[in-house]
Amino acid sequence: MANHLHIYDEATVKPWCNSRANEKKAWQSIALLDTHVEPLQAMQDAAQFGIKYVLLGICEDIGPRANLGNGGAEDGWQAFLKRFLNQPDNQFLANEKVLLLGEVAINDLTQAARDLSNQNPQQLAQLRELCAQLDQRVEQVLSLIFAAGLEPIVIGGGHNNCLGIIRALSKHKQTAINAINFDPHADFRDCEGRHSGNGFRYAYNEQHLGHYHVIGMHELKNNQAIIDALAAAQFNYDSYQALQVRREKTLTEACQQALATLTHAPLGVEVDLDSISLMPVSAYTNCGFSVSDAEHFVHLAASQINSHYLHLCEAAPNQHPSGMQAGISDAGQIITALVNAYLQAREHA
Numbered sequence: 001m002a003n004h005l006h007i008y009d010e011a012t013v014k015p016w017c018n019s020r021a022n023e024k025k026a027w028q029s030i031a032l033l034d035t036h037v038e039p040l041q042a043m044q045d046a047a048q049f050g051i052k053y054v055l056l057g058i059c060e061d062i063g064p065r066a067n068l069g070n071g072g073a074e075d076g077w078q079a080f081l082k083r084f085l086n087q088p089d090n091q092f093l094a095n096e097k098v099l100l101l102g103e104v105a106i107n108d109l110t111q112a113a114r115d116l117s118n119q120n121p122q123q124l125a126q127l128r129e130l131c132a133q134l135d136q137r138v139e140q141v142l143s144l145i146f147a148a149g150l151e152p153i154v155i156g157g158g159h160n161n162c163l164g165i166i167r168a169l170s171k172h173k174q175t176a177i178n179a180i181n182f183d184p185h186a187d188f189r190d191c192e193g194r195h196s197g198n199g200f201r202y203a204y205n206e207q208h209l210g211h212y213h214v215i216g217m218h219e220l221k222n223n224q225a226i227i228d229a230l231a232a233a234q235f236n237y238d239s240y241q242a243l244q245v246r247r248e249k250t251l252t253e254a255c256q257q258a259l260a261t262l263t264h265a266p267l268g269v270e271v272d273l274d275s276i277s278l279m280p281v282s283a284y285t286n287c288g289f290s291v292s293d294a295e296h297f298v299h300l301a302a303s304q305i306n307s308h309y310l311h312l313c314e315a316a317p318n319q320h321p322s323g324m325q326a327g328i329s330d331a332g333q334i335i336t337a338l339v340n341a342y343l344q345a346r347e348h349a
């Protein structure tokens, strides 16, 4: 299979970088991959030199559209980069352990999907087929990262991409993995063709997902079949209503209790940004969690010794009510805040 990785070099990154006199920026500490050796070897070499974390983008909205949702998730990654790369570099973040790898190469798939309507049944089926091809590419790139002993932070695209990540980690570790997901949707819909609403269901059916817990699942945003399927799999959740409306336990208690049940296998940390109020996403909400709640979730999950990756998905800057520029600004800031929370917690795990 061809290598589906678009590796960034200095020329790719330069347009996103700003400078300020007497201030070192994050991009001046972050590493790029050596393109003179093949990618796996280059990543293994990077690991030898002290790199621990890999930033990887997925610029697609095929998955959300194949789930009858809105487009725009292809722009989350660049919104993040413009903000993250230009943070001041200081003692509070280990930028020198971060490799900016690049993106999964999917231009042909996004081109093929561009004019397909999810309102037309045949075109919807085509979107779902393209999403399955995307899964394979995500898995291939993630397999390289795990094989090099590095920890991916995967940004952009729909929640469909959890499947490629989980497949790669599960095959690498030769065991079903666990996942904790901060999300109003369980993404445990039927295996009706691939899309952003059924990645965890496919992963479970393929025996790559051992235990799964959803934090903040909205009681009225999941159909009965999803809730029944979660119960049949013996997967658990703490609902948005239990945490935020009825206040039966705190977010901290819910996360700590859930994480205590997920210690016996590699752990994936998943955040669907549509958990956050007013976030520009396909499924926009003003009845969600705050940004600091999401940061706290990431902090607690990343503090687990068995955490193996962070996946931040579904940001769609064009869905901001005030337009694209406001969406890029909000998505950039919020994704950056969550990556910062992850990197800081991992350094102390």
Ligand SMILES: N=CN[C@@H](CCC(=O)O)C(=O)O
Pocket (backbone or CB within 6 Å): 064, 067, 068, 069, 070, 159, 160, 185, 187, 189, 196, 197, 198, 221, 272, 282, 283
């Ligand atoms: N990952 C998101 N899943 C939601 C989609 C909501 C939307 O895009 O509108 C779901 O399947 O319900």
